Amino acid sequence: MEIAFDQLLIQTINGVVTGMILALVASGLTLIFGIMDVVNFAHGELFMLGAYVGVLILAATGDFWLALAAATLAIALLGAVIYLTTLRPLLGRDPLYTILATFGVSLVLQNYALWQFGPVARKIEEPFTGQFTLFYLAYPWYRIVIALLSAAIIGALWLFLKFGTWGVWIRATTQDRVMAQAMGIPVPWVLTGVFAIGAGMAAASGVLFGPLVGVNHAMGVDWVLKAFIVVVVGGMGNLAGSIAAAIFISLLEAYASLWVSPAQAVIVSFVVLILTLLFRPTGLFVATPK
Amino acid sequence: MNLGGETVQALVTVEDIHTYYGKSHILHGVSLEVGRGEVVGLLGRNGVGKSTTLKAIMGLVHPSQGRVLFEGRPITHLPAHRLARLGIGYVPEDRRIFRLLSVTENLRTGLDRHGVSKARKAELLDKVYGYFPVLAERRSQAGGTLSGGEQQMLAIARAMMLEPKIILLDEPTEGLMPRMVAEIRQIIDTLRSENVAVLLVEQNVPLTLEAGQRIYFIEKGVVRHHALASELRVNDAVIHQYLGV
Numbered sequence: 001m002e003i004a005f006d007q008l009l010i011q012t013i014n015g016v017v018t019g020m021i022l023a024l025v026a027s028g029l030t031l032i033f034g035i036m037d038v039v040n041f042a043h044g045e046l047f048m049l050g051a052y053v054g055v056l057i058l059a060a061t062g063d064f065w066l067a068l069a070a071a072t073l074a075i076a077l078l079g080a081v082i083y084l085t086t087l088r089p090l091l092g093r094d095p096l097y098t099i100l101a102t103f104g105v106s107l108v109l110q111n112y113a114l115w116q117f118g119p120v121a122r123k124i125e126e127p128f129t130g131q132f133t134l135f136y137l138a139y140p141w142y143r144i145v146i147a148l149l150s151a152a153i154i155g156a157l158w159l160f161l162k163f164g165t166w167g168v169w170i171r172a173t174t175q176d177r178v179m180a181q182a183m184g185i186p187v188p189w190v191l192t193g194v195f196a197i198g199a200g201m202a203a204a205s206g207v208l209f210g211p212l213v214g215v216n217h218a219m220g221v222d223w224v225l226k227a228f229i230v231v232v233v234g235g236m237g238n239l240a241g242s243i244a245a246a247i248f249i250s251l252l253e254a255y256a257s258l259w260v261s262p263a264q265a266v267i268v269s270f271v272v273l274i275l276t277l278l279f280r281p282t283g284l285f286v287a288t289p290k
Numbered sequence: 291m292n293l294g295g296e297t298v299q300a301l302v303t304v305e306d307i308h309t310y311y312g313k314s315h316i317l318h319g320v321s322l323e324v325g326r327g328e329v330v331g332l333l334g335r336n337g338v339g340k341s342t343t344l345k346a347i348m349g350l351v352h353p354s355q356g357r358v359l360f361e362g363r364p365i366t367h368l369p370a371h372r373l374a375r376l377g378i379g380y381v382p383e384d385r386r387i388f389r390l391l392s393v394t395e396n397l398r399t400g401l402d403r404h405g406v407s408k409a410r411k412a413e414l415l416d417k418v419y420g421y422f423p424v425l426a427e428r429r430s431q432a433g434g435t436l437s438g439g440e441q442q443m444l445a446i447a448r449a450m451m452l453e454p455k456i457i458l459l460d461e462p463t464e465g466l467m468p469r470m471v472a473e474i475r476q477i478i479d480t481l482r483s484e485n486v487a488v489l490l491v492e493q494n495v496p497l498t499l500e501a502g503q504r505i506y507f508i509e510k511g512v513v514r515h516h517a518l519a520s521e522l523r524v525n526d527a528v529i530h531q532y533l534g535v
Contacts, residue, residue, distance in 0.1 A: 165402040172388045172399045179386040182348055183399040184374030184452055 006135040007258060013134070015254030017143045019247035020150035021209050026227040026234070026242045027154055028201035034237025035174045035194045037095060038087060041102040043202050043227065044220025045109035050075045050203025051215040052113060055122045064127035068207045072200045079199025083192050106220075113217035124210035146208045153204060154243060157197070161239075170194060174237075229273045235283025244285040248272075300362070301326045301456055301487050302378075307346055307356030309339075316342050318511040319356065324456060327485035329478060331492060331502035331519065333533060339511040340491040341383055344458040347489070348380045349373045361455075375403065379449030379457040383464065383491075385441045387448075389434030393425050396433050396444055400451030418447040421480065439470035446477055456487040463494050475501055495533065499523050507532040 025047060032040045053071035058064060082105055090097045131138040161167040172180040173190045181187045206219075213219060230249060234241030249269045256265035276284055302324045309317040317339045324330045332340050345351040347358055349370040357366045365373055374380070379400075388396050397418065401411050419426035422443045428436060433444060442462055449457050459478070463471045471494070478501045481488055492498045498505065499519045507515040509532060522528060 165398070168391070168395050168398045168402060171391060171395070175388045175390055176386055178350060178370075179382070179388070180399065181370040182350065182374055182380040182382075183448065184371050184403060185399060186371050188369075 008255075010134060010137060010139075011254040011258055012251065013139070013143075015251035016247060017147040018254070019250030020147040020154075021205055022223070022226060022230055022250055023243040023246035024150040024153060024201060024205040024208075025223055026230040026246050027157065027239055028198035028205075029224070029227050030231045030234065030237055030239055030242040031157075031201075032195055032198040033231065034239070035170060036087075036191055038098045038195075039095065039102065040195075040198070041099060041224070042082065042106040042109060043102075043198070044222075044224025045106045045113075046075050046079060046199045046202040046220070047206040047223055048113060048215070048217060048220035049078070049109060050206030051124065051210040051219065052117060052122070052206075053203065054124055054207035054210055055215055058124060064125070067124075068204060071207045072204045075203030075206075076196040076200030080192050080196040082199070083195035087195070088188070088192070110217055110220070117217065119216070121214035121216040123214055124207065126211040142211065146212075149208060150205065153201065157201070158239070166190070166193065226269060229269050233272055233276045233284050235286035238283060238286050241283050241285035245283075248284075300324070301328075301360070302347060302489070303359040303362075304343070304347065305357050305359070307343075307353035307358065309342055309346055309351050309353050311342075316511055317346065317353070320346075320508065320511065320513055321356075322506050322513055322516070324487050324489050326455070327482060327487055328504070329482050329488045329490060329502045331490050331498035331505040332508060333492070333495065333498060333505055333529075334508035335533060338508050340508055341460050343508070344380070344382075344460050344489065344491060347458060348378060350380075374400070374452055374454075377452065377455035379452050379454035381442075381445045381449050381457060381459050381462060383460040385445040387433035387436070387441045387444055389432065391433055392430050393433060393436070393444060394429045396448050397451050400448050403452075414451060414453070418450055421477065422447050439466050439473075442466060442470070442474065443477075446474075450481075450486075454486060456489060457481060459488055459490045459492075461491055461493060463492065463497060471497065495529060 025043070029040060029043050032038050032043075050071045053074050054067040057067040057070045061067065086101045086105060087098060090101060126140070126142045128142060130141040132141060133139070161170060169180070169185045169190050172183065172185060173187055177187055226249075230245045231242055233249065234243070234245030249272055252268045252272065253265045256268045300323045304320055304322045306319045306321050307317055308315065308319055320339065320343050322330070322332070332343065334340050342351055346353050349365070349368055353366060357364050359365065360373070360376060360378065365376070388399065391399070394415075397415060401414060419429070424440055425444055425447055428440065433441065436444060446457070446459070446462065462474045466474070475497055478488055478490065490498060490502060499522055502519045505517055505519050505522055506513050507528065514532060515528060517528060
């Protein structure tokens with residue numbers, strides 16, 4: 001079967017757009033893992049709840065951007081509460097405890113959403129409905145905007161980690177928690193803050209992605225699974241690696257769906273995951289470990 | 291506190307602390323005092339609890355019994371980051387530089403605190419870069435790429451960023467070249483001249499006797515003896531007894 005150039009280009013754009021959203025979800029996950037050694041199974045539910053808060057605020061105010069900002073803040077706050085009540089007491093225990101705890105939180109949040117909002121998917125209206133012509137397709141501008149916004153949020157995170165006082169604190173805490181504390185860094189607050197930032201990023205991606213898929217209580221499950229694949233392939237805890245892996249895997253899936261149905265194309269990411277674990281378990285996008 | 295006719299106000303007082311590591315009893319009642327601006331040495335063989343004493347003062351090890359006072363206030367149950375802000379600097383044995391942070395960022399971990407003005411920050415940075423010109427040359431380099439001696443200097447400079455009243459120095463000359471050892475010796479004198487107290491754990495006995503004013507001898511988790519460094523310099527029987535050298 002011959003693939004036309006225009007199809008290839010469309011799939012490239014699709015892959016990059018999906019990849020950027022995935023990168024946004026995964027960077028929160030990898031941030032929390034890299035700094036706190038917590039595998040956060042509740043990340044997908046923070047994504048989903050972010051989308052729901054977005055739905056509610058959009059319904060109340062009609063302002064998409066306000067909904068995006070408010071959902072981010074609200075879920076960041078919820079993240080801080082979850083950290084303080086369920087994860088901080090487990091500090092210093094075996095990682096298995098935190099995995100079980102976050103898994104428990106994810107079940108609670110998912111069922112809470114089902115009970116509160118019901119099984120019918122809600123819709124977030126796009127903030128604008130403009131389209132441009134891409135060969136034979138009317139391609140929505142909104143998709144391009146999501147990709148750019150995701151990139152901007154990730155870029156802002158990078159600048160924050162690189163230059164701010166909190167950035168220095170967070171990086172020092174990642175490298176040596178005990179010494180960070182001995183230098184006067186309020187490590188318990190740094191950890192709470194990091195969890196809140198990761199949660200806020202999940203919520204922002206939930207709201208941004210809401211208009212494309214519809215919002216329901218189980219929407220987080222697929223995304224977090226894919227985000228976990230990205231985090232492993234990119235090298236656990238490595239922010240740049242996660243971003244590269246997100247785009248890489250999304251592009252592969254987009255190209256694969258030229259030949260097979262999109263549902264089957266998902267297999268590609270599992271193949272990449274298995275190959276990575278077999279041949280380069282520290283991650284594809286990290287320097288060779290010394 | 292009165293010793294040798296000199297009266298100094300106690301800055302840090304350790305009162306009969308006991309610590310455990312798992313089931314093993316490490317410190318069996320350590321008591322000592324460090325006065326303001328005083329350089330105090332802590333000598334003893336390997337594994338007798340010298341480093342643990344420093345960690346207990348820094349709040350990194352929690353004593354099961356006994357207490358630590360700082361400026362007369364009990365601090366035993368404060369978290370380490372509060373103690374650092376109160377004015378206790380810690381330079382651990384293995385230096386524990388933040389390897390992926392640049393030299394300046396390593397310094398910023400102690401410098402970026404509330405209540406320190408921009409001008410004061412610049413002043414403090416200039417001051418330590420003046421003391422350690424080699425760090426100034428390498429300010430953008432990652433901490434992990436520095437040599438052992440440079441890392442030791444960075445560890446001390448980093449603690450100085452806290453504007454501490456006392457620095458806990460754990461074996462600062464271990465594994466260093468003689469030239470570097472002399473520099474460390476000078477830094478201790480500089481700290482003393484700035485009225486910063488030092489509690490120095492060392493294997494290098496001559497250096498400790500030269501730099502320190504008073505010396506505590508610790509054996510199997512207990513302080514057995516303490517004396518003025520000036521007395522020990524002329525009479526080394528005690529040193530033979532506790533260190534076997």
